[in-house]
Amino acid sequence: xxxxxxxxQSVLVLGGTSEIALRVVERLVAARAKTVVLAxxxxxxxxxxxxxxxxxxxxxxxxxxxxxxxPSNAQSVINQAFDAAGGEIDLVLIAVGLLGNxxxxxxxxxxxxxxxxxxMTWPAAAMAxxxxxxxxxxxxxxxxxxxxxxxxxxxxxxxxxATKAGLDGFTLGYAESLRSYGIKVQTIRPxxxxxxxxxxxDEAPFTTDVDQAADTIVKGLSASSTxxxxxxxxxxxxxxxKNLPAAIWRRMPG
Amino acid sequence: xxxxHEELLAGWGNTAPSWATVDRPRSDLEVTxxxxxxxxxxxxxxxxxxxxxxxxCAGGTVVSNRGLWHMSSIDPRSGLVEVGAGVxxxxxxxxxxxxxxxxxVTPGTRQVTIGGAIAADIHGKNHxxxxxxxxxxxxxxLITPLGTIEVTPQNDPDLFWAxxxxxxxxxxxxxATLKMVPIETxxxxxxxxxxxDLDGIMNAMISGDDAYRFSVAWxxxxxxxxxxxxxxxxxxxHAPRSALSGKNEGRSLVPxxxxxxxxxxxxxxxxxxxxSIKAFNEAWYRKAPxxxxxxxxxxxxxxxxxxxxxWWNRLHGHRGFLQYQFVVDxxxxxxxxxxxxxxxxxxVPSFLAVLKRxxxxxxxxxxxxxKGWTLALDIPIGPRQLAGVLDQLDVxxxxxxxxxxxxxxxxxxxELLRAMYPHLDKLEAIRRKIDPENLLASDLSRRLAI
Numbered sequence: 006x007x008x009x010x011x012x013x014q015s016v017l018v019l020g021g022t023s024e025i026a027l028r029v030v031e032r033l034v035a036a037r038a039k040t041v042v043l044a045x046x047x048x049x050x051x052x053x054x055x056x057x058x059x060x061x062x063x064x065x066x067x068x069x070x071x072x073x074x075x076p077s078n079a080q081s082v083i084n085q086a087f088d089a090a091g092g093e094i095d096l097v098l099i100a101v102g103l104l105g106n107x108x109x110x111x112x113x114x115x116x117x118x119x120x121x122x123x124x125m126t127w128p129a130a131a132m133a134x135x136x137x138x139x140x141x142x143x144x145x146x147x148x149x150x151x152x153x154x155x156x157x158x159x160x161x162x163x164x165x166x167a168t169k170a171g172l173d174g175f176t177l178g179y180a181e182s183l184r185s186y187g188i189k190v191q192t193i194r195p196x197x198x199x200x201x202x203x204x205x206x207d208e209a210p211f212t213t214d215v216d217q218a219a220d221t222i223v224k225g226l227s228a229s230s231t232x233x234x235x236x237x238x239x240x241x242x243x244x245x246x247k248n249l250p251a252a253i254w255r256r257m258p259g
Numbered sequence: 260x261x262x263x264h265e266e267l268l269a270g271w272g273n274t275a276p277s278w279a280t281v282d283r284p285r286s287d288l289e290v291t292x293x294x295x296x297x298x299x300x301x302x303x304x305x306x307x308x309x310x311x312x313x314x315x316c317a318g319g320t321v322v323s324n325r326g327l328w329h330m331s332s333i334d335p336r337s338g339l340v341e342v343g344a345g346v347x348x349x350x351x352x353x354x355x356x357x358x359x360x361x362x363x364v365t366p367g368t369r370q371v372t373i374g375g376a377i378a379a380d381i382h383g384k385n386h387x388x389x390x391x392x393x394x395x396x397x398x399x400x401l402i403t404p405l406g407t408i409e410v411t412p413q414n415d416p417d418l419f420w421a422x423x424x425x426x427x428x429x430x431x432x433x434x435a436t437l438k439m440v441p442i443e444t445x446x447x448x449x450x451x452x453x454x455x456d457l458d459g460i461m462n463a464m465i466s467g468d469d470a471y472r473f474s475v476a477w478x479x480x481x482x483x484x485x486x487x488x489x490x491x492x493x494x495x496x497h498a499p500r501s502a503l504s505g506k507n508e509g510r511s512l513v514p515x516x517x518x519x520x521x522x523x524x525x526x527x528x529x530x531x532x533x534x535s536i537k538a539f540n541e542a543w544y545r546k547a548p549x550x551x552x553x554x555x556x557x558x559x560x561x562x563x564x565x566x567x568x569x570w571w572n573r574l575h576g577h578r579g580f581l582q583y584q585f586v587v588d589x590x591x592x593x594x595x596x597x598x599x600x601x602x603x604x605x606x607v608p609s610f611l612a613v614l615k616r617x618x619x620x621x622x623x624x625x626x627x628x629x630k631g632w633t634l635a636l637d638i639p640i641g642p643r644q645l646a647g648v649l650d651q652l653d654v655x656x657x658x659x660x661x662x663x664x665x666x667x668x669x670x671x672x673x674e675l676l677r678a679m680y681p682h683l684d685k686l687e688a689i690r691r692k693i694d695p696e697n698l699l700a701s702d703l704s705r706r707l708a709i
Contacts, residue, residue, distance in 0.1 A: 012646065144702070186278050
């Protein structure tokens with residue numbers, strides 16, 4: 006059950022080795038979360054993440070492996086996750102995703118299709134599988150890790166940005182579809198965060214580290230707005246960037 | 260078979276709503292059917308005045324008691340009246356006051372049902388003299404998954420007291436017999452006194468409360484420094500006819516009026532914030548007389564000031580608000596000051612802080628009152644540090660041997676609950692007997708792992 010602050014007692018992370026998502030879960034465990042299910046591709050990564058959470062105070066942490074390249078398994082993954090959690094999940098974090106390298110993706114149809122499947126199709130299928138369970142549960146909260154890269158797709162990471170733009174759009178519509186049931190759905194748009202995933206890449210302006218991102222996201226999860234920007238200043242920054250003429254936008258660095 | 264509909268339900272604080280099927284049975288038989296027909300969880304609900312998630316059941320069934328409505332006549336010698344669980348105190352008083360009877364215990368609102376009054380074992384401004392609501396209930400009909408039971412404190416004290424303040428977790432009460440209090444008038448004689456600080460109020464309450472039936476202090480939690488906890492103490496008794504004069508004498512038993520004002524929609528969040536609350540508190544403090552004795556106030560004015568504005572909870576906006584109410588024994592009265600200091604230090608604004616004294620508690624394993632001090636605070640949800648600050652207060656209260664009132668709670672953790680209510684295992688043993696399949700559950704019971 007979530008309390009008056011929306012603090013969950015049970016959390017499912019789809020994409021259970023995401024550094025940002027795990028740091029968020031750490032904060033939630035310090036508050037009220039006792040049951041955690043981590044689902045992802047990398048079994049050893051999931052196991053060590055689970056151990057770390059147990060050390061931070063989580064009582065019951067389960068891991069599940071699945072391949073986000075195959076959306077036909079989404080229903081089964083959701084079923085297994087709910088079973089592992091004991092039948093009820095307060096908060097689902099969807100942090101499945103590949104960052105990729107656009108230079109390699111440019112001419113590679115298979116890799117491009119894979120990026121879109123993992124980053125957009127699988128999460129959308131998972132959300133569809135979640136919907137009836139949350140409605141019958143009578144309560145629930147879903148937060149999807151999108152990115153500012155989806156606000157206006159850039160040439161430098163166009164496949165990634167496109168998947169985040171699509172995921173965002175899906176999430177916002179999905180949020181409306183669950184609103185009257187009292188189920189909260191939010192999309193999280195982080196800017197550049199220093200993580201293993203972004204190691205070696207040039208930093209963008211308003212870069213944060215994982216702790217700062219996690220703090221902002223945890224605050225956002227308790228708030229009512231559908232979009233959580235991290236850091237919050239990016240909302241204003243992208244309002245401007247979104248409306249720049251193309252001639253100027255294409256000259257922006259990065 | 261009652262026709263249910265689905266609804267998003269929340270408590271009075273408008274936080275953490277959940278979706279449930281709502282049924283409204285009209286007889287004991289229909290309530291029995293609820294247990295037979297529903298394979299999910301269920302919990303009863305009255306008028307939804309508990310602040311948190313006590314009367315909601317995500318994914319389950321909420322059984323409204325408002326269809327369980329009847330009122331017997333009031334026995335003129337004993338004052339006993341039998342009422343359906345769905346009868347509200349407002350409805351009962353509308354009929355009883357003109358006949359010269361008052362409820363033995365009333366909270367700050369008349370908009371609670373008899374069933375709710377039992378589930379929360381409500382208290383009022385007279386706990387130090389008259390105890391809680393359940394002290395005045397002589398018998399009740401309780402329907403559990405295993406059957407219908409007439410429960411009295413004599414024939415099954417364990418079940419009776421487990422149901423007192425049991426938050427609906429022992430079954431669904433369909434009716435109860437209550438002992439009313441005879442009154443000569445619908446007025447109260449009131450002594451009001453203003454104090455510059457908390458110590459003044461608390462000392463006055465210790466030294467003088469025994470002389471009054473009713474006593475309550477409003478405390479300003481927004482001032483810091485030496486004036487912290489300044490407030491207004493109001494104490495009184497039912498007014499005898501001889502106390503009335505002139506205009507009141509002719510109509511001495513007048514029921515409280517129906518509400519004139521309402522908040523028809525939810526305004527934007529943030530209306531009630533640090534600045535507006537500080538301003539209100541200043542005005543409220545200044546408006547009170549430094550000292551005024553034997554003032555005649557109507558029952559409605561003295562007992563139920565907020566009932567004058569329907570849906571006042573909407574003023575807190577969509578974000579909602581919460582109530583934090585705790586009790587500590589006399590040896591730990593300093594916790595009252597410490598709690599206000601902690602909130603003040605964390606810049607958490609509290610609108611409406613009320614301080615009362617309690618007399619001894621009852622055997623209910625989940626019943627809230629114990630002899631000592633109780634402080635109740637209304638807090639808007641806004642401040643981000645609020646969750647952590649309240650967790651801190653929980654630890655402070657638990658370490659002092661005190662506890663939180665579950666009828667007001669919307670964010671306590673299961674661990675602190677167990678620390679605060681050491682006899683929880685008694686309730687759990689009773690529930691295992693009368694509800695072996697664990698059908699009775701609310702969002703609150705699931706959140707608190709009861």
